[in-house]
Amino acid sequence: MLRFEPKNPDYRAAAVSTFDSQPAMRTLGISIVRLEPGGVELSMLYSADWSQQNGFIHAGIITAGLDNACGIAAYTLMPPMSDILTVEFKTNLLAPAKGERFRFRASVVKPGRTLTVYEARAFAIQEGTETLVATMTGTLMALPPREPAGLQPALGAAE
Amino acid sequence: MLRFEPKNPDYRAAAVSTFDSQPAMRTLGISIVRLEPGGVELSMLYSADWSQQNGFIHAGIITAGLDNACGIAAYTLMPPMSDILTVEFKTNLLAPAKGERFRFRASVVKPGRTLTVYEARAFAIQEGTETLVATMTGTLMALPPREPAGLQPALGAAE
Amino acid sequence: MLRFEPKNPDYRAAAVSTFDSQPAMRTLGISIVRLEPGGVELSMLYSADWSQQNGFIHAGIITAGLDNACGIAAYTLMPPMSDILTVEFKTNLLAPAKGERFRFRASVVKPGRTLTVYEARAFAIQEGTETLVATMTGTLMALPPREPAGLQPALGAAE
Amino acid sequence: MLRFEPKNPDYRAAAVSTFDSQPAMRTLGISIVRLEPGGVELSMLYSADWSQQNGFIHAGIITAGLDNACGIAAYTLMPPMSDILTVEFKTNLLAPAKGERFRFRASVVKPGRTLTVYEARAFAIQEGTETLVATMTGTLMALPPREPAGLQPALGAAE
Numbered sequence: 001m002l003r004f005e006p007k008n009p010d011y012r013a014a015a016v017s018t019f020d021s022q023p024a025m026r027t028l029g030i031s032i033v034r035l036e037p038g039g040v041e042l043s044m045l046y047s048a049d050w051s052q053q054n055g056f057i058h059a060g061i062i063t064a065g066l067d068n069a070c071g072i073a074a075y076t077l078m079p080p081m082s083d084i085l086t087v088e089f090k091t092n093l094l095a096p097a098k099g100e101r102f103r104f105r106a107s108v109v110k111p112g113r114t115l116t117v118y119e120a121r122a123f124a125i126q127e128g129t130e131t132l133v134a135t136m137t138g139t140l141m142a143l144p145p146r147e148p149a150g151l152q153p154a155l156g157a158a159e
Numbered sequence: 160m161l162r163f164e165p166k167n168p169d170y171r172a173a174a175v176s177t178f179d180s181q182p183a184m185r186t187l188g189i190s191i192v193r194l195e196p197g198g199v200e201l202s203m204l205y206s207a208d209w210s211q212q213n214g215f216i217h218a219g220i221i222t223a224g225l226d227n228a229c230g231i232a233a234y235t236l237m238p239p240m241s242d243i244l245t246v247e248f249k250t251n252l253l254a255p256a257k258g259e260r261f262r263f264r265a266s267v268v269k270p271g272r273t274l275t276v277y278e279a280r281a282f283a284i285q286e287g288t289e290t291l292v293a294t295m296t297g298t299l300m301a302l303p304p305r306e307p308a309g310l311q312p313a314l315g316a317a318e
Numbered sequence: 319m320l321r322f323e324p325k326n327p328d329y330r331a332a333a334v335s336t337f338d339s340q341p342a343m344r345t346l347g348i349s350i351v352r353l354e355p356g357g358v359e360l361s362m363l364y365s366a367d368w369s370q371q372n373g374f375i376h377a378g379i380i381t382a383g384l385d386n387a388c389g390i391a392a393y394t395l396m397p398p399m400s401d402i403l404t405v406e407f408k409t410n411l412l413a414p415a416k417g418e419r420f421r422f423r424a425s426v427v428k429p430g431r432t433l434t435v436y437e438a439r440a441f442a443i444q445e446g447t448e449t450l451v452a453t454m455t456g457t458l459m460a461l462p463p464r465e466p467a468g469l470q471p472a473l474g475a476a477e
Numbered sequence: 478m479l480r481f482e483p484k485n486p487d488y489r490a491a492a493v494s495t496f497d498s499q500p501a502m503r504t505l506g507i508s509i510v511r512l513e514p515g516g517v518e519l520s521m522l523y524s525a526d527w528s529q530q531n532g533f534i535h536a537g538i539i540t541a542g543l544d545n546a547c548g549i550a551a552y553t554l555m556p557p558m559s560d561i562l563t564v565e566f567k568t569n570l571l572a573p574a575k576g577e578r579f580r581f582r583a584s585v586v587k588p589g590r591t592l593t594v595y596e597a598r599a600f601a602i603q604e605g606t607e608t609l610v611a612t613m614t615g616t617l618m619a620l621p622p623r624e625p626a627g628l629q630p631a632l633g634a635a636e
Contacts, residue, residue: 024217027208049186058183059245060223067219086218087433088457090249090408090567092594092614094587109612110571114432115405115459117569117612135586135594137569137614139406139457141433246592247616249408249567251435251455253428268453269412273591274564274618276410276453278437294427294435296410296455298565298616300592342535345526367504376501377563378541385537404536408567 004038004077004111011037011076018084019072030065030104032072038108040073045101057097057124059134066091066120066136069106074116074140077108082142087115089138097133099124109137116140163197163236163270170196170235177243178231189224189263191231197267199232204260216256216283218293225250225279225295228265233275233299236267241301246274248297256292258283265295275299322356322395322429329355329394336402337390348383348422350390356426358391363419375415375442377452384409384438384454387424392434392458395426400460405433407456415451417442424454434458481515481554481588488514488553495561496549507542507581509549515585517550522578534574534601536611543568543597543613546583551593551617554585559619564592566615574610576601583613593617 008014012035019025019032028050034041042065050061071084078084106120122134167173171194178184178191187209193200201224209220230243237243265279281293326332330353337343337350346368352359360383368379389402396402424438440452485491489512496502496509505527511518519542527538548561555561583597599611 018212021212022217023207023210024220048182051182053177053180054242058181058223058227059248060219060226061183063222063226063250064217064219067222068217083213086252088249088251088406089218090247090614091222092247092586092616093245094594109569110609117571119612132587135596135614137567137596137612139569247565249455251427251457253435268410269450276412278453278455291428294437294455296408296437296453298410336530339530340535341525341528342538366500369500371495371498372560376499376541376545377566378537378544379501381540381544381568382535382537385540386535401531404570406567406569407536408565409540410565411563 004108006037006076007078008080010080014080015072015075018075022068024064025068028061028064030068035072035076037076038073038111040069040076040106042069042104043101044104046099054096057102059091059093062097062102062122062134063089063091063136065102065104066106066122066134067138069104070118070120070136070138071140073106073108073118074111077111077116078142085141085143087139087141089136092135093133094135095131095133097122097124099126099131101125103130114141116142163267165196165235166237167239169239173239174231174234177234181227183223184227187220187223189227194231194235196235197232197270199228199235199265201228201263202260205258213255216261218250218252221256221261221281221293222248222250222295224261224263225265225281225293226297228263229277229279229295229297230299232265232267232277233270236270236275237301244300244302246298246300248295251294252292253294254290254292256281256283258285258290260284262289273300275301322426324355324395326396326398328398332398333390333393336393340386342382343386346379346382348386353390353394355394356391356429358387358394358424360387360422361419364417372414375420377409377411380415380420380440380452381407381409381454383420383422384424384440384452385456387422388436388438388454388456389458391424391426391436392429395429395434396460403459403461405457405459407454410453411451412453413449413451415440415442417444417449419443421448432459434460481585483514483554485555485557487557491557492549492552495552499545501541502545505538505541507545512549512553514553515550515588517546517553517583519546519581520578521581523576531573534579536568536570539574539579539599539611540566540568540613542579542581543583543599543611544615546581547595547597547613547615548617550583550585550595551588554588554593555619562618562620564616564618566613569612570610571612572608572610574599574601576603576608578602580607591618593619
């Protein structure tokens, strides 16, 4: 993995705070297990609530974990008070998402002032064995830093 | 939309049954509102449980709805007792997923014996106005019809 | 298709001029057959020079036609003197690119100040029959209008 | 990179022969510089014939090189006499394709009996400096080994 220099000395607190402000991550029981400039790893326990017809985790939920890992990875390299939007991502599903828990590892491929390109991989862990179940590549857009007490900027990747 | 001829005269019951066997759809409160050969529309109510840091629905959850709409649309064109796997999809996020409810409309672009290519769109509905918030294109793989009482076939798109 | 209002009254001349300034389009023998705000159709004759091992047009060349159709479609909606960059695209190949000539039809899904999302389809024409051979969805980025005699702006989607 | 075991002891000759049978590669002046089971590197010299409006190589041509690197990488792991089809790919463009020559490096992520998932990167080389200009992820489908003198199988990824 490339080494990146964070623009925000408090990148860790900023990334954790953004992660913690997402109810969807709490609902899915996803947590941060590793965080460094341009790289992040998230973890999720299996729950039948998120399964598809064969008892494996639904591809959309795997995508939610991957997308979030990517967003947080990109966030570590942004100036303070930035906001980020997902522009696009592609997920390839390689094996059934079957396991006791799941890991989502993301790393920034190219950080940019406006757009950041990233890649990520999802792994299923079962009885100590880790299996690659999905890959993602995608693009995030940074919105200009927010005024601390300001109004929400216009959101929407294509606006 | 193209008109397709279903191979399974009971395509409707088969598609509904596959949809109903997915706990993730129940957990997310997603339901079928329209179903025809090669086309499907799903609906989901807003819940803060699925929101990201700005209160909008998380991109991964939007993707779960889109992916499922696509799977069911493809399923309507398959022989009885088939199983389907998502091979890949790409989602473009166009506007914040902000609304009281959401619609996921999928249609098959090209059905095939092994692979089916589809496209889908997600809409947010707020105060009667519908906004396009995301698009998806993707590929599904059909697994050979299952033996009614048989073992689960080897799963995993790239196996 | 949606109807779009061009920001540049001379959108037609601007789009044609951008198209004509691409040597790759000349080399591939691709030409514009239809142009309107947010939509374009290009045409290419078959040449064995662009074929793969089975005599069909190489997927990369089909992609070149699709990508260019998308770029010109997006360009029709941009302010005068803009420059555009491809951010990303996904191509699904549906059938062999086998025909006497090929059509690339693109339309803008959502135009934006910074990012424009589009979709496109490639068709092979053989003995009067048109077959859908590929689809594309993608994202383009507009660069701020250029100074007429100015220096080239920093290019690169993720810069 | 993962280590893969080729199923075809003559994988090298088979891959080179498939590469050489593609007129598009000859037309573009692309050649193989490295080949191993599951990995390949191709090289291409700059030519203004393939440039877009700013003199950089057209995104579609970069995609042709990436797609071909991926196809050959997948081919090294297939049984003798196989044929391959591109199912889909996504390209992210990271920087202008500006250089004296270009390298396309592909590696298989997951080989499968039917589908193979790969990733690839394109680099521009200028005055000895290598710049990452594009990434690709995609899926290839293997067609059953051909009868040596047999008829061409039905082609088309979604057939």
